[in-house]
Amino acid sequence: MTDLRIVPPKPFDTDVAVVGGGLAGLTAACRLAESGQGVTLFEARSRLGGRMLTTGVPPVADRPWIDLGPAWFWPHHQHIRALVAQLALPVFEQHRDGLARYEAGAGSPPESFDPPGSADPSLRLVGGMAALTRALYAASQAAPTPVTIHLDAAVRAITVHNDHVVLNGDGVHCTAARVIVAAPPRVVARDITFVPPLSHTLQATLADTVTWMGHAMKCVATYDAPFWRDAGRSGYAVSWGGPLQEIHDACMPPHEGTPAGYALMGFVAPRTSAAARAFREQSAEARRTAVLAQLARLFGNEALTATGYAEYDWTRDSFTCGPHDDVPPAAHPEYDDALLHGARTDDPWNGRLLWAGSETSAVGGGYLEGAVASGWRAAAAIRASGSAF
Ligand SMILES: Cc1cc2nc3c(=O)[nH]c(=O)nc-3n(C[C@H](O)[C@H](O)[C@H](O)COP(=O)(O)OP(=O)(O)OC[C@H]3O[C@@H](n4cnc5c(N)ncnc54)[C@H](O)[C@@H]3O)c2cc1C
Known part of the structure; x- marks a missing residue:
């Protein structure tokens, strides 16, 4: 039956x-x-x-590797860590070796400083x-x-x-x-x-x-080489000179046929200041010029030799x-x-x-x-x- x-x-x-x-x-x-x-x-x-x-920027424009949204999670974040482990995704620590830079205001000469170490390093995903x-x-x-x-x-x-x-x-x-x-x-x-x-x-x-x-805007400049690391700098900077307020090394190790990528990433000051509002209303080309000029102040003129530039203003989304x-x-x-x-x-x-x-x-x-x-x-x-x- x-x-x-x-x-x-x-x-x-x-x-x-x-x-x-x-x-x-x-x-x-x-x-x-x-x-x-x-x-x-x-x-x-x-x-x-x-x-x-995550977006691609020349010279690897066709493969995403630059995070314009979140980039980090931390060891005490147990749920995301468990998910990343379950999916077997490779992880690396945010680069922070070397001196950081500080700019007290527009026109102030940047200074170097040695930030205190952290027992809770920021973690990143290979490939973003x-x-x-x-x-x-x-x-x-x-x-x-x-x-x-x-x-x-x-x-x-x-x-x-x-x-x-x-x-x-x-x-x-x-x-x-x-x-x-x-x-x-x-x-x-x-x-x-x-x-x-x-x-x-x-x-x-x-x-x-x-x-x-939601208030954030990220700008990223890519380079052929991590010239700031070679100069003993970590890529981390805090600035009150604008347009970026907080800058980090955003390099990516090679992965799945994508070569290593070298980049500096910064958060734009929030729209609460007139200068930040004006920056966000400029053309993308004018913003790129302003960002590279700031990176050059902080990290040297090699910052002007960027191979690519990407940005995302989340307030417009x-x-x-x-x-x-x-x-x-x-x-x-x-x-x-x-x-x-x-x-x-x-x-x-x-x-x-x-x-x-x-x-x-x-x-x-x-x-x-x-x-x-x-x-x-x-x-x-x-x-x-x-x-x-
Ligand atoms: C610039 C930036 C940097 C950040 N950095 C970090 C970091 O380093 N570490 C960290 O832990 N967190 C960071 N965050 C926060 C992190 O991105 C969020 O916590 C997380 O991505 C939220 O995920 P979610 O799914 O809750 O919301 P979302 O990612 O916002 O997803 C919500 C989804 O709903 C969709 N949606 C909206 N309306 C509708 C609708 N009517 N119908 C159907 N779909 C809809 C949206 O399109 C979206 O895809 C950052 C965020 C930003 C913007």
């Missing part, structure tokens, strides 16, 4: 819909897919990774953060039920029904048993309509939650920044709101709406660490309930 097993059709398009394909959304999606759940991920941009943005995005994408496709990924798919509305949710947006229509929203809270508050509406408290919490580093995110907070926010990290709920969504994203994490909130912790937390909450339904 043939053993006929009748499998009822799944009532919805997917078990879990994930909004946002940054580190948090990808880690949540992978965890759920590994346990056999059907996952559909919607990403507004035409690429995965979110704030993880693109290596992590690529590995997570590969894992999402190798899972028992590969994750369905839609790019250029901004979610604009999420409606809860008795036993499911409906997502609508740019080319998006999807029914799911549950949804994990893994986009920055302020972006969610501005861009996504919830039906029925979220409570006033929750809506206000989303709108008040600063997107970490509406998939990262919500209202007021162009202004940096006075200190690193706590990111401990129980409504966002799931310890408390005041919505009528019967647990069908879960939050992820670094800014929803009480652990390492704002950092890559918080993104991974929140993605795993949301996935664990669904797995703990037995099924998505």
Whole structure:
């Protein structure tokens, strides 16, 4: 006798819909897919990774190696370290041997100083953060039920029904048993309509939650050789002379057929100063000239021989920044709101709406660490309930 097993059709398009394909959304999606759940991920941009943005610059323009978003994680960040180890991604320590430079103001002659050592060195990924995005994408496709990924798919509305949710947006229509929203809270508050509406408290919490580093702008100059290292300098500098405020060595070891890359990277002063606002409004060519002139002041005229230049102003990126995110907070926010990290709920969504994203994490909130912790937390909450339904 043939053993006929009748499998009822799944009532919805997917078990879990994930909004946002940054580190948090990808880690949540992978965890759920590994346990056999059907996952559909919607990403507004035409690429995965979110704030993880790695680009190529001549002479290796066709291979990404320059991080214009996050570059570092730290030994005490256990979730991101566990993920990197699980994916077997090679890691190296931020270069910091040699003297640092200090510029007290415009026109002040730069000085050298010997910064105190740190027991908690900054760690980087060989190949940049693109290596992590690529590995997570590969894992999402190798899972028992590969994750369905839609790019250029901004979610604009999420409606809860008795036993499911409906997502609508740019080319998006999807029914799911549950949804994990893994986009920055302020972006969610501005861009996504919830039906029925979220409570006033929750809506206000989303709108008040600063997107970490949304105010940032990074500029990178690439070179044929690390001339600053050869001169006994680490590449680290602190400057009040502008336009860059904090500068680091951004060299990359050779990897997967890509030769070593040599670079200096700097964070532009925030928009709160008139000079920084004016710098950001200039043409890209004028900004490049100003950045190289500053690097030459700090590290010598070889800095003018840059082979390439790249920059990214995150304040102009509406998939990262919500209202007021162009202004940096006075200190690193706590990111401990129980409504966002799931310890408390005041919505009528019967647990069908879960939050992820670094800014929803009480652990390492704002950092890559918080993104991974929140993605795993949301996935664990669904797995703990037995099924998505
Ligand atoms: C310049 C810079 C430097 C940084 N440096 C560091 C560092 O060195 N170390 C560190 O730990 N952290 C650093 N950070 C912070 C780190 O980048 C973040 O903590 C982390 O990347 C957040 O991941 P996430 O998935 O929570 O959010 P995101 O990466 O912001 O991902 C959210 C995703 O949601 C998408 N999205 C938005 N709206 C919608 C919508 N309506 N529909 C669908 N998708 C949507 C976005 O496009 C994005 O892909 C830095 C950030 C910046 C900008």
